[in-house]
Amino acid sequence: MFKKHLLHGLIAGLLSGIACYVFYTVLKDEFMYDFSKIISAMNLFGACMFGTILASMGYFLSMKLVPKYGEIIFNLVFALLVFASLISPMMFKLPLDFDEYLTMIFPTYAMTMHFFPVVIWYAIRPLFIR
Secondary structure, eight states: OHHHHHHHHHHHHHHHHHHHHHHHHHHHHHSOOOOTTTOOHHHHHHHHHHHHHHHHHHHHHHHHHOTTTHHHHHHHHHHHHHHHHTHHHHHOOOOTTSOHHHHHHHHHHHHHHHHHHHHHHHHHHHHHOO
């Protein structure tokens, strides 16, 4: 049972990491928004993997501890944590040598990528959890 949850987290992390990388590359190539001084592609992959594996372990624990209400509790906590994580890119101070236009775009760029792991985790959930 735990292996299935762990596999769910790994695959969701891999898929969301790929989605973040594609988004990162498209913005860098097409719109010339280069945020590589702040966050690298490997950091994006690592954050996606960490977040989805942590979510899968949290789901597993919530279902074991409170089987009747575990899913509701997990969904509420997961949603709250995702929205709380949006505070970080909004409050991030960019280096002074950054273009002023890019400093306004960075929060939107980062906040968009915060939702990729969550959306993909929920999208493939029916394949692993019944």
